Amino acid sequence: MKILYHHRTRSKDGQSVHIDEMIAALRELGHEVIVVAPAGAEQTSFGSDGKFVPWLKRHVPKFCYELMEFAYSLIAYRDLVKAVKLHKPDCLYERYNLFLPAGIWLKRKYRLPMLLEINSPIFEERSRYDGLSLQRLARWSQAYTWKAADFVLPVTQVMAEIVQSYGVPAERMMVIHNGINTKEFENVADNTSVKTSLGLTDKLVLGFTGFVRDWHGLDKVIDMIAKDPADSARHLMVVGDGPARQALEQQARDLNVASRVSFTGIVGREKIPQYVAAFDIALQPAVVAYASPLKLFEYLALGKAIVAPAQPNIRELLSDEHNAVLFDPAQADGLPLAIDRLCSDSTLRSHVSKNASATIADKQLTWKANAERVTGLFERLQQHA
Numbered sequence: 001m002k003i004l005y006h007h008r009t010r011s012k013d014g015q016s017v018h019i020d021e022m023i024a025a026l027r028e029l030g031h032e033v034i035v036v037a038p039a040g041a042e043q044t045s046f047g048s049d050g051k052f053v054p055w056l057k058r059h060v061p062k063f064c065y066e067l068m069e070f071a072y073s074l075i076a077y078r079d080l081v082k083a084v085k086l087h088k089p090d091c092l093y094e095r096y097n098l099f100l101p102a103g104i105w106l107k108r109k110y111r112l113p114m115l116l117e118i119n120s121p122i123f124e125e126r127s128r129y130d131g132l133s134l135q136r137l138a139r140w141s142q143a144y145t146w147k148a149a150d151f152v153l154p155v156t157q158v159m160a161e162i163v164q165s166y167g168v169p170a171e172r173m174m175v176i177h178n179g180i181n182t183k184e185f186e187n188v189a190d191n192t193s194v195k196t197s198l199g200l201t202d203k204l205v206l207g208f209t210g211f212v213r214d215w216h217g218l219d220k221v222i223d224m225i226a227k228d229p230a231d232s233a234r235h236l237m238v239v240g241d242g243p244a245r246q247a248l249e250q251q252a253r254d255l256n257v258a259s260r261v262s263f264t265g266i267v268g269r270e271k272i273p274q275y276v277a278a279f280d281i282a283l284q285p286a287v288v289a290y291a292s293p294l295k296l297f298e299y300l301a302l303g304k305a306i307v308a309p310a311q312p313n314i315r316e317l318l319s320d321e322h323n324a325v326l327f328d329p330a331q332a333d334g335l336p337l338a339i340d341r342l343c344s345d346s347t348l349r350s351h352v353s354k355n356a357s358a359t360i361a362d363k364q365l366t367w368k369a370n371a372e373r374v375t376g377l378f379e380r381l382q383q384h385a
Helices: 014-028 052-059 062-087 102-110 122-129 135-148 157-164 191-197 218-226 245-254 269-276 294-301 334-344 346-363 367-383
Strands: 002-006 032-036 091-095 114-118 151-154 204-209 234-239 261-263 281-283 305-309 325-327
Touching: 002 014, 002 062, 014 032, 014 091, 014 294, 014 367, 032 062, 052 062, 062 102, 062 135, 091 102, 091 367, 102 114, 102 135, 114 135, 114 367, 122 135, 151 157, 151 367, 204 269, 204 294, 218 234, 218 245, 218 334, 234 269, 245 261, 269 294, 281 334, 294 305, 294 346, 305 334, 305 346, 325 334, 334 346
Parallel strands: 002 032, 002 091, 091 114, 114 151, 204 234, 204 281, 234 261, 281 305, 305 325
Antiparallel strands: none
16 A cells, blocks of 8 residues: 655654654555655754744744745645655545645545544644634634544544544544554663663662653652652652753752752653663653653553553553552642552552553554554545545
8 A cells, every 4th residue: 555644743752753653664564655744854853843943933923924834735735746646645644733734635636545643632732822823724724624534543532522523523533542663662671770770779760751841740759759868769760851851950959859860861762761661660740631642652561650640531541550550630749649659569569560561462552553553444445435
């Protein structure tokens, strides 16, 4: 099968991990994948958000920037048409973005079966956090794209309910969570040897991976560690970087626990499993209500004792005291209390760790399984064409 894969993502972060892994999994199944994406996207280094787009956002008025986004659809459509004429693909797979109807235009002109992957309700996100100048155009473009695709692939059931609120029927949706590439977790060193190599021998490591933001609540973990006795084994390791890092480091210094908190900075994605292997307790302290966080799948793959909020999108994968310890995100001390439970109960840690490692296979949470679901949908669409 020839699959035309279209996206508008320049940043090298969790978004690019999803894109790269899905493309690789589809190719591993023997399909030809033709990628149409912004120029230079593949040259961006991991951890970068691309310099040009953030510069535009800072210096160009919102309505101009949004018009430029919409105008990009003409460039994308031109590139998609070129790809169709050159490669004659069987179908179109698109990662949803706002102000991007180009894929729908192509689908309708060339009658290509189309799947639309939806990771977030970008209209609602940007309206709330960044502000949108062209509100009516933005909402129209989101509704138009979601409703016109043959099949939509939200990453959680919570996201599916948002899509359904736009008038997309449930029978045209399939929830496909994020996943892992099992090959990346096959030869990971054991917990003890990794901790030794990192200078964390005999420490009880509380670990977090990803982009560090204020709302993640890691300040509560540092406060908790500061209340421990001086000889406590608890140590917080943050694998990643982000806007909250400087404040957290200062907090640790102010509370005299800087030696019990460490930050790795940006780590190449291929090295992340080696760091996660050092975790005794893996933290998913806060998460957007509709997201399917990549770190969660990495924690599961390595059989970590996970602490996570008890909210609907997380409960799609985790159950309290089965493969994680869940806490009420509305409770101010919910996160530290959940961590305390796992720290003080080695039997519970062992129990949830064992079940966590089985979750990936039980629920088929791999990129290969996701690629098989996608190609199965394309085959169904082709049969009904």
